[in-house]
Amino acid sequence: MFKINDNYLKLPGSYLFSMIGKKVNEFSKANPDKKIIRLGIGDVTQPLAPAIIDSLHKAVDEMAHAETFHGYAPDLGYEFLRSAIVKQDYQARGAHVELDEIFISDGAKGDSGNIQEIFSENNRIAVCDPVYPVYVDSNVMAGRTGTYDPKTETWSDVIYMPCTEENNFVPQLPEETPDLIYLCFPNNPTGSAVTKEQLQVWVDYANKVGAVIIYDAAYEAYISEENIPHTIYECEGARTCAIELRSFSKKAGFTGTRLGFTVVPKDLKCGDVMLNTLWARRHGTKYNGAPYIVQRAGEAVYTPEGDAQLKKQIAYYMNNAKVIMNGLKDAGYSVSGGVNAPYIWLKTPDSMTSWEFFDYLLEKANVVGTPGSGFGPSGEGYFRLTAFGSYENTLEAIERIKNM
């Protein structure tokens, strides 16, 4: 008789965003006349930039003729895309990353869920708290997190690194020594950023204790301040301790187009074994590449036109962030984030729990946000709003919140 992976049964409730979707659907059915504004799940709303649309059409036309048709993509992804990435995302920032250290994928969610597979079950993971749920849930599924305590909403074998007002939402080095450290900067959900000096401390620590940093830089395109690193490979020594995850979802509006990549430096080793080789093997065995047309769309992101159009798009969203920040401050809320990230992190008023505030906001303002507690115990009492709505909707949402 077959047996299931029991670890799945340990997962409490359903995936955060599925739960939000369910609640919103129910509210929407019960209140068909209300106009709901969604600043919850981090989904973009602006259309793909013209340079990307042109590139997609051109690639589709190529697929229509045998001479220019494309079948299976190369294992690591097309070189035209990987070399644009190496040049513009890394060389241009003085970071050393090579062509065969880049693995094109269909986005950072898959990569951040799958990356744990190349590590043994006996690794202790450390995560920021609050944190993007995929890091923890994928490790739960792999049996790496011990038992769940519903009272504290924590896993016995996970090292939590609280990110709160007290530390300006940047974690301290943990007391217990982890093997895998998930870091995400600019941060989802708090919107906080780290300076190069702060990140260097983590790189030095990881190299010292023999840990791997899994660095999620999905929001790097939103960095507006100086001295905030766009890649962990700006730090010295990162090539021997860090894997970096990148996404086109927020940088170029690809949430429904799907493209991302993972960088695994060849200097990152366990004894003689390069993690690059392990990830290549996983990639080659369980993945068959991002669509040709989408990889061409990704290439357009790195053209001068694409780059200029996307800078405008990001400025549009970051203007929304400003609207939210200022509006909430005016309304007396305590807020952070929103400067180097499209996320605004606010303290719930009147000691409401995060889900209470979710319901309250949905009910009173018909605005959807994300409960901070869905990201971990230290997120309790906080709430995330995103800058990814339209300008008009964002304005309206903030007006409604002010008038609650």
Next chain:
Amino acid sequence: MFKINDNYLKLPGSYLFSMIGKKVNEFSKANPDKKIIRLGIGDVTQPLAPAIIDSLHKAVDEMAHAETFHGYAPDLGYEFLRSAIVKQDYQARGAHVELDEIFISDGAKGDSGNIQEIFSENNRIAVCDPVYPVYVDSNVMAGRTGTYDPKTETWSDVIYMPCTEENNFVPQLPEETPDLIYLCFPNNPTGSAVTKEQLQVWVDYANKVGAVIIYDAAYEAYISEENIPHTIYECEGARTCAIELRSFSKKAGFTGTRLGFTVVPKDLKCGDVMLNTLWARRHGTKYNGAPYIVQRAGEAVYTPEGDAQLKKQIAYYMNNAKVIMNGLKDAGYSVSGGVNAPYIWLKTPDSMTSWEFFDYLLEKANVVGTPGSGFGPSGEGYFRLTAFGSYENTLEAIERIKNM
């Protein structure tokens, strides 16, 4: 200090198709004047059908405007695609499959590699021998296969079900009882098919012993004979024992466009736990959906125009299969497959090993095929050719082989 997943180190050599790619590249560099014809990896060569191209352009245009832009897809995939699948792939064949039993993905390679995750480590897998390498390799990575014996090229904990000339390349029920049974019909690599009665025996057996059949039906569109089931759900009782994997790669030429789906019936349970729920959780946690534009392209496959165009495309490839079959028979080869599948399975001449014949064919005829031994020990002494080349190339390849 972090630890790697040691199971990866047990994997012998590199992934079959990567190895072939390497050999062909080397030959190509050494012989730049030779025109190589690739009938090796099962990659299609015909362009996407006009209905699909139209649909892609239309969907790209939608992505260019905020009003019709699409962000994150629904967890299971868009309903327009899932309902077309339910109607045409299942209801039309008298098979009962429901909307929320379909999980749209980026192809069957990922799904067939990932599906083992929802099962515990303590499941005994059974595979046909020869077999598509992903089934075994993904189980090796999960630590489910025991130790590898390089002499016999087998894993101690895997149940191999030989498919040879003697059983007409259809496996017998195994002597040892498996928990997970991987079946692929029409078969890759042998090109063999099973009748509905033969498949019913497997369904009854799986229900009796409490095993799950992972049924890879990636090649169902190539079935030309009556009484060959297009889906395992044509068999009575399959809903309580079978998961089905489907692909658009060969049905619609999507090897570089990436689309597939997995069916997990809600009747398939371990105690009270529905495998559908587990797969939904995996899908929702580690995957973010196939691109909107690609799901629209998939929808076009089910339109009358798309259907008619693809029937022609498949007829084109199956005519190639006939050319290969007849040509090889004329040249004195012993061949099978090629009737309900785009694969031709031939016995290597003069007791050559599969890799010896690979080198011989590459050297003498500049034709690339796939060594049968790469698919498992019982594939030794066999060789796979695919019908996915152009007609002209296929003809030329067969002429060259005849003249060797």
